[in-house]
Amino acid sequence: MNITIWNEFRHERSKPEVAEIYPNGIHTALADGLALLLPAATIETATLDEPQHGLTQERLDNTDVMLWWGHAAHDEVDDGVVAAVQQRVWEGMGLIPLHSAHASKIFQRLMGTGCMLRWREAGEMERLWVVDPSHPIVNGLGVECITLPETEMYGEFFDIPQPDSVVFISWFAGGEVFRSGCTFSRGKGKVFYFRPGHETHPIYHNEQILRVIANACCWAAPNDAPYTKEARSIV
Amino acid sequence: MNITIWNEFRHERSKPEVAEIYPNGIHTALADGLALLLPAATIETATLDEPQHGLTQERLDNTDVMLWWGHAAHDEVDDGVVAAVQQRVWEGMGLIPLHSAHASKIFQRLMGTGCMLRWREAGEMERLWVVDPSHPIVNGLGVECITLPETEMYGEFFDIPQPDSVVFISWFAGGEVFRSGCTFSRGKGKVFYFRPGHETHPIYHNEQILRVIANACCWAAPNDAPYTKEARSIV
Amino acid sequence: MNITIWNEFRHERSKPEVAEIYPNGIHTALADGLALLLPAATIETATLDEPQHGLTQERLDNTDVMLWWGHAAHDEVDDGVVAAVQQRVWEGMGLIPLHSAHASKIFQRLMGTGCMLRWREAGEMERLWVVDPSHPIVNGLGVECITLPETEMYGEFFDIPQPDSVVFISWFAGGEVFRSGCTFSRGKGKVFYFRPGHETHPIYHNEQILRVIANACCWAAPNDAPYTKEARSIV
Amino acid sequence: MNITIWNEFRHERSKPEVAEIYPNGIHTALADGLALLLPAATIETATLDEPQHGLTQERLDNTDVMLWWGHAAHDEVDDGVVAAVQQRVWEGMGLIPLHSAHASKIFQRLMGTGCMLRWREAGEMERLWVVDPSHPIVNGLGVECITLPETEMYGEFFDIPQPDSVVFISWFAGGEVFRSGCTFSRGKGKVFYFRPGHETHPIYHNEQILRVIANACCWAAPNDAPYTKEARSIV
Numbered sequence: 008m009n010i011t012i013w014n015e016f017r018h019e020r021s022k023p024e025v026a027e028i029y030p031n032g033i034h035t036a037l038a039d040g041l042a043l044l045l046p047a048a049t050i051e052t053a054t055l056d057e058p059q060h061g062l063t064q065e066r067l068d069n070t071d072v073m074l075w076w077g078h079a080a081h082d083e084v085d086d087g088v089v090a091a092v093q094q095r096v097w098e099g100m101g102l103i104p105l106h107s108a109h110a111s112k113i114f115q116r117l118m119g120t121g122c123m124l125r126w127r128e129a130g131e132m133e134r135l136w137v138v139d140p141s142h143p144i145v146n147g148l149g150v151e152c153i154t155l156p157e158t159e160m161y162g163e164f165f166d167i168p169q170p171d172s173v174v175f176i177s178w179f180a181g182g183e184v185f186r187s188g189c190t191f192s193r194g195k196g197k198v199f200y201f202r203p204g205h206e207t208h209p210i211y212h213n214e215q216i217l218r219v220i221a222n223a224c225c226w227a228a229p230n231d232a233p234y235t236k237e238a239r240s241i242v
Numbered sequence: 243m244n245i246t247i248w249n250e251f252r253h254e255r256s257k258p259e260v261a262e263i264y265p266n267g268i269h270t271a272l273a274d275g276l277a278l279l280l281p282a283a284t285i286e287t288a289t290l291d292e293p294q295h296g297l298t299q300e301r302l303d304n305t306d307v308m309l310w311w312g313h314a315a316h317d318e319v320d321d322g323v324v325a326a327v328q329q330r331v332w333e334g335m336g337l338i339p340l341h342s343a344h345a346s347k348i349f350q351r352l353m354g355t356g357c358m359l360r361w362r363e364a365g366e367m368e369r370l371w372v373v374d375p376s377h378p379i380v381n382g383l384g385v386e387c388i389t390l391p392e393t394e395m396y397g398e399f400f401d402i403p404q405p406d407s408v409v410f411i412s413w414f415a416g417g418e419v420f421r422s423g424c425t426f427s428r429g430k431g432k433v434f435y436f437r438p439g440h441e442t443h444p445i446y447h448n449e450q451i452l453r454v455i456a457n458a459c460c461w462a463a464p465n466d467a468p469y470t471k472e473a474r475s476i477v
Numbered sequence: 478m479n480i481t482i483w484n485e486f487r488h489e490r491s492k493p494e495v496a497e498i499y500p501n502g503i504h505t506a507l508a509d510g511l512a513l514l515l516p517a518a519t520i521e522t523a524t525l526d527e528p529q530h531g532l533t534q535e536r537l538d539n540t541d542v543m544l545w546w547g548h549a550a551h552d553e554v555d556d557g558v559v560a561a562v563q564q565r566v567w568e569g570m571g572l573i574p575l576h577s578a579h580a581s582k583i584f585q586r587l588m589g590t591g592c593m594l595r596w597r598e599a600g601e602m603e604r605l606w607v608v609d610p611s612h613p614i615v616n617g618l619g620v621e622c623i624t625l626p627e628t629e630m631y632g633e634f635f636d637i638p639q640p641d642s643v644v645f646i647s648w649f650a651g652g653e654v655f656r657s658g659c660t661f662s663r664g665k666g667k668v669f670y671f672r673p674g675h676e677t678h679p680i681y682h683n684e685q686i687l688r689v690i691a692n693a694c695c696w697a698a699p700n701d702a703p704y705t706k707e708a709r710s711i712v
Numbered sequence: 713m714n715i716t717i718w719n720e721f722r723h724e725r726s727k728p729e730v731a732e733i734y735p736n737g738i739h740t741a742l743a744d745g746l747a748l749l750l751p752a753a754t755i756e757t758a759t760l761d762e763p764q765h766g767l768t769q770e771r772l773d774n775t776d777v778m779l780w781w782g783h784a785a786h787d788e789v790d791d792g793v794v795a796a797v798q799q800r801v802w803e804g805m806g807l808i809p810l811h812s813a814h815a816s817k818i819f820q821r822l823m824g825t826g827c828m829l830r831w832r833e834a835g836e837m838e839r840l841w842v843v844d845p846s847h848p849i850v851n852g853l854g855v856e857c858i859t860l861p862e863t864e865m866y867g868e869f870f871d872i873p874q875p876d877s878v879v880f881i882s883w884f885a886g887g888e889v890f891r892s893g894c895t896f897s898r899g900k901g902k903v904f905y906f907r908p909g910h911e912t913h914p915i916y917h918n919e920q921i922l923r924v925i926a927n928a929c930c931w932a933a934p935n936d937a938p939y940t941k942e943a944r945s946i947v
Contacts, residue, residue, distance in 0.1 A: 097591055097636070099846075110708070117589040119638075120663050121567055123708040136398045136419050137937065141804075141897040146935035151399060163371045163411065164386060166567070166664055166706060168589075171639050172876070176398065176411060176419045184371050184411045184419050192846040193590050194636055230851035232842065236636060238580070238593040332826055332871070334611070345943070354822040354873075355898050356802055358943040372702065376569075376662040381700035401802070401899055401941060403824075404876050406642070427611040428825050429871055465616035467607065471871060473815070473828040606868045606889050621869060633841045633881065634856065646868065646881060646889045654841050654881045654889050 008048045008228050011070040012037050013062065015077040016054040018206045025206045033076050033204075036211045037220070044221035055080060062088050072101035072224045075108045076204065089113050097194030097236050101227025103220065106204030109165070114200065117193050118167055124185070125162040128205075131180040133158045135187050135203070139174045144188065144199065144222045153215045159205040161185045167200070177202060188219070190226075195234040197227040243283045243463050246305040247272050248297065250312040251289040253441045260441045268311050268439070271446045272455070279456035290315060297323050307336035307459045310343045311439065324348050332429030332471050336462025338455065341439030344400070349435065352428050353402050359420070360397040363440075366415040368393045370422050370438070374409045379423065379434065379457045388450045394440040396420045402435070410454075412437060423454070425461075430469040432462040478518045478698050481540040482507050483532065485547040486524040488676045495676045503546050503674070506681045507690070514691035525550060532558050542571035542694045545578045546674065559583050567664030567706050571697025573690065576674030579635070584670065587663050588637055594655070595632040598675075601650040603628045605657050605673070609644045614658065614669065614692045623685045629675040631655045637670070645689075647672060658689070660696075665704040667697040713753045713933050716775040717742050718767065720782040721759040723911045730911045738781050738909070741916045742925070749926035760785060767793050777806035777929045780813045781909065794818050802899030802941050806932025808925065811909030814870070819905065822898050823872050829890070830867040833910075836885040838863045840892050840908070844879045849893065849904065849927045858920045864910040866890045872905070880924075882907060893924070895931075900939040902932040 014034035018025040029036050034052040042050055053061025055077070073092070077084070089112045096102050096117060104114045109122045135153040137145050153175075162183030168191070175188030187202035201219065203210045210216055249269035253260040264271050269287040277285055288296025290312070308327070312319070324347045331337050331352060339349045344357045370388040372380050388410075397418030403426070410423030422437035436454060438445045445451055484504035488495040499506050504522040512520055523531025525547070543562070547554070559582045566572050566587060574584045579592045605623040607615050623645075632653030638661070645658030657672035671689065673680045680686055719739035723730040734741050739757040747755055758766025760782070778797070782789070794817045801807050801822060809819045814827045840858040842850050858880075867888030873896070880893030892907035906924060908915045915921055 093589075116586075119563075119587040119589040121706045123706055125709045125711050127711050134417055134419075138398050138400070138419075138421065139404075139897065140399060140900045140937045140939045141902050141935070143935055145937040148937055151938050151940075162711070163373050164375060164705070165373070168638060169374070169407065169641050169662060172404065173408070176421075178413060178417055178419045182369055182413055184369075184413045186373065186411075192639060192844065195845045197846050230846070230848055232845045232850040232853055233856050234845045235634070235856075236591045236593055239595045241595050241597050241632070328824075351821075352824040354798075354824040356941045358941055360944045360946050362946050374662065375665045375702045375704045376667050376700070378700055380702040383702055386703050386705075397946070399940070403873060404897060406874050427609065427874060430610045432611050465611070465613055467610045467615040467618055468621050469610045470621075470869070471826045471828055474830045476830050476832050476867070604887055604889075608868050608870070608889075608891065609874070610869060633843050634845060635843070639844075639877065642874065643878070646891075648883060648887055648889045652839055652883055654839075654883045656843065656881075 008045070008224065009069055009071045010041065010048050010050045010074070010224055011066060012050065012052045012074045013076065014052065014054050015080050016056065017079055028209045033206065033211060037074060040211060040217040041221055041224070044217060045224060048224070055083060060084060060088050062092065064091060067091055067095045070095070070100055071228045072103065074103045074105060075111060075113060076105045077111045078107040078206065081111050084112055089116060093117060096196035096198065098234060099195040099229030101196060101224065101229065102198045103223050103227060104200050106202060109200065117198060120168055121166045124165045125183065127160040127181060129160060129181060130157040131160055132156055134178045135175045136178065137174065138176050139172050142172060142174050143226050144174050144219060146222050148215060148218055150215065155203060155210060155213070158203065158208050158210065161202055194236060195229065195232065199223040199227055243280070243459065244304055244306045245276065245283050245285045245309070245459055246301060247285065247287045247309045248311065249287065249289050250315050251291065252314055263444045268441065268446060272309060275446060275452040276456055276459070279452060280459060290318060295319060295323050297327065299326060302326055302330045305330070305335055306463045307338065309338045309340060310346060310348060311340045312346045313342040313441065316346050319347055324351060328352060331431035331433065333469060334430040334464030336431060336459065336464065337433045338458050338462060339435050341437060344435065352433060355403055356401045359400045360418065362395040362416060364395060364416060365392040366395055367391055369413045370410045371413065372409065373411050374407050377407055377409050378461050379409050379454060381457050383450060383453055385450065390438060390445060390448070393438065393443050393445065396437055429471060430464065430467065434458040434462055478515065478694065479539055479541045480511065480518050480520045480544070480694055481536060482520065482522045482544045483546065484522065484524050485550050486526065487549055498679045503676065503681060507544060510681060510687040511691055511694070514687060515694060518694070525553060530554060530558050532562065534561060537561055537565045540565070540570055541698045542573065544573045544575060545581060545583060546575045547581045548577040548676065551581050554582055559586060563587060566666035566668065568704060569665040569699030571666060571694065571699065572668045573693050573697060574670050576672060579670065587668060590638060591636045594635045595653065597630040597651060599630060599651060600627040601630055602626055604648045605645045606648065607644065608646050609642050612642055612644050613696050614644050614689060616692050618685060618688055620685065625673060625680060625683065628673065628678050628680065631672055664706060665699065665702065669693040669697055713750070713929065714774055714776045715746065715753050715755045715779070715929055716771060717755065717757045717779045718781065719757065719759050720785050721761065722784055733914045738911065738916060742779060745916060745922040746926055746929070749922060750929060753929070760788060765789060765793050767797065769796060772796055772800045775800070775805055776933045777808065779808045779810060780816060780818060781810045782816045783812035783911065786816050789817055794821060798822060801901035801903065803939060804900040804934030806901060806929065806934065807903045808928050808932060809905050811907060814905065822903060825873055826871045829870045830888065832865040832886060834865060834886060835862040836865055837861055839883045840880045841883065842879065843881050844877050847877055847879050848931050849879050849924060851927050853920060853923055855920065860908060860915065860918070863908065863913050863915065866907055899941060900934065900937065904928040904932055
């Protein structure tokens with residue numbers, strides 16, 4: 008399995024409090040964490056400020072599952088690159104948009120909705136409840152609820168299409184709920200939106216969060232069924 | 243539209259604190275509340291201790307939508323009556339199981355799962371967030387969130403099949419979430435499980451709760467499409 | 478209820494065989510048919526070659542449900558108009574893309590997929606089987622299956638997200654099947670894709686087809702629940 | 713993975729034309745076919761006329777995925793055994809009801825509906841179209857459509873709850889369609905109903921059919937997430 012972790016990689020270079028948590032970037036922390044859980048996977052990274060955002064067609068063609076973290080610079084992502092990623096999802100590449108990637112171009116285009124939500128930065132407690140224990144994404148998790156002591160809040164209404172499955176629903180100390188783990192299929196590709204990951208908290212050092220993301224990679228990897236995305240006239 | 247409100251009607255007669263809130267029974271409070279919102283509907287009630295639990299075949303045949311409130315005496319409901327109600331749902335009758343009816347025979351049989359959950363009686367605050375604003379059940383609600391200052395807690399994992407739509411997700415002060423408004427279709431019938439309604443709190447005097455239930459009645463009323471529940475051999 | 482019927486309106490002016498079936502355009506045939514079934518509705522039409530395709534912001538703001546028929550000129554529809562229609566769907570406007578509108582910009586943008594399919598023009602028989610008899614869209618239909626003696630074939634794989642409900646599945650004499658009636662929610666809006674309607678066959682003069690479209694208008698009309706499409710910070 | 717193949721095993725002993733196709737029973741043909749595709753699996757069989765139908769609690773507790781084929785003797789299956797199988801599904805055991813098992817007690821209880829359909833024995837052609845190419849159940853299938861030259865017809869309306877995913881839709885030469893491959897979750901367990909398998913046709917010798925069933929076993933095998941089926945009071 009070839010995994011490409013894409014990261015905006017701006018906050019880590021401009022904000023000391025983020026650099027302290029992720030000195031080599033969120034992408035590197037994720038790569039290190041996943042490498043332990045998926046020793047057979049090939050894991051590479053790509054970032055916004057590389058040429059073509061690090062996402063050449065060759066890279067895309069060789070990627071089975073892509074993670075996507077973006078926040079402050081969604082608009083700087085080239086439309087052509089977004090279209091190429093969307094094509095690859097349709098052809099079978101798994102996509103795992105993380106946290107503030109709810110507002111990324113690629114997620115919005117795949118959903119067809121605005122993908123907005125309510126939010127509050129208060130460092131409050133979040134509890135992610137498992138509401139689909141049959142789903143392979145919770146395999147090996149060992150708990151009915153993941154607790155994050157301090158994080159940013161995301162609240163409903165989360166403006167997404169009805170998910171194929173809602174795996175996690177979050178509770179926030181301040182009074183909100185959120186569909187935090189949602190699956191979607193688009194073409195032959197599988198998408199798992201996963202909420203945790205605010206840059207000012209060490210979320211991607213949490214073993215349970217990494218376990219969920221590793222499981223999601225396995226779940227989202229493409230099968231080899233035929234898929235034709237063009238219209239085809241037959242007689 | 244003919245609505246039949248079924249109530250176990252035991253707590254109101256044995257517990258003074260419940261009788262204080264519902265002196266004529268939960269079914270009567272619901273009937274009075276719905277009559278104001280649905281003036282064209284014919285609303286009748288039936289209770290456990292009536293002969294055949296008040297649910298003769300004739301009554302069932304004339305019911306478009308049935309509300310069901312039960313709690314302490316699920317096991318006393320006759321299996322034949324449950325089977326007759328299930329048949330009517332398949333034929334198109336809407337069913338709205340309320341609160342502790344999650345553990346009723348009729349709901350369990352229609353779901354095919356155990357329908358259990360976690361719970362706590364602590365008189366804590368609940369907030370019901372709308373997560374499907376496109377659904378007719380939230381029409382006229384006017385708020386993004388219904389707040390109940392004091393109620394019993396129900397928490398996930400709620401052991402139900404994946405709903406057709408999750409309309410409400412609840413937040414509880416103590417740390418839990420719950421899929422509080424869920425739709426299902428079974429045969430030609432529509433089912434809306436709605437969580438609020440603990441007998442020691444005046445939930446069914448709340449205008450927003452009554453509005454949701456009235457909307458659910460309209461949504462669940464049967465259409466006149468053909469439906470055949472028998473296997474049929476054709477040549 | 479204000480209904481706007483949008484039509485590309487090219488085939489009817491350039492192809493005599495189409496003009497014979499729809500001398501005043503598909504939009505007019507639909508308007509006449511729906512007027513009989515929905516006498517209380519206000520029905521207007523708009524076409525591609527009008528300024529702004531007939532879809533001013535004022536028109537959009539006053540539309541509850543929009544029908545969309547396009548085929549040969551999807552690319553000529555202005556991106557700004559498409560974006561405005563998409564916004565209105567998110568805010569609650571119902572949208573009913575018909576037949577070859579599967580490849581329209583507006584449908585593709587709302588789905589997030591390519592929306593392609595296989596097809597064959599052979600004037601063969603289609604049977605649309607009802608697979609969700611609980612849905613209000615089949616109300617009053619009176620049959621378990623709509624038969625169209627001659628039409629164009631559309632076959633799977635139809636490249637759409639998993640629908641909220643599949644109401645009709647089509648059988649074609651040549652060996653294909655197709656999810657012909659599919660519902661989706663997007664933001665506060667409801668979408669019903671309905672397959673029948675090839676321009677060289679008198680599909681929109683068929684009473685059962687018109688009944689389904691009229692029902693879909695009623696189902697897709699917006700409720701008045703709150704909906705906020707912007708991200709909102711709360712404290 | 714421990715697979716238990718349950719078979720009614722009556723037709724093969726009473727009807728020569730069935731015995732010719734399945735001389736050692738449908739269960740043995742399935743076991744032989746799956747053994748080639750899943751060499752690491754432990755595959756056992758059980759039949760109706762064994763004590764306790766071959767389904768002791770110990771056997772159930774050791775089964776990860778169960779296949780179920782029944783037709784003429786659904787009523788002879790003991791209710792206690794059915795309840796024990798249902799409990800195991802809730803706890804995570806995968807269940808794959810095949811063909812006429814649509815009318816088995818276990819499938820009806822898990823669905824909550826009547827599960828009836830229309831049918832015709834005419835030895836006509838069936839084509840199973842893949843409508844969810846993203847699903848692992850079609851992995852390695854290599855075709856967009858499985859063709860069975862001669863089989864029994866099953867037609868809609870198939871009286872089941874809305875599936876989590878419809879993987880296959882069948883076309884029949886005589887004019888019907890059918891949702892032939894449907895997934896459901898119940899508790900922690902996964903269910904895949906798969907239509908092909910009439911006893912008078914050599915369906916379970918077909919390599920593509922066996923591939924689908926083998927994939928379904930892998931998909932339905934339980935994860936190790938926590939699951940509690942009892943109500944639990946918490947403080």
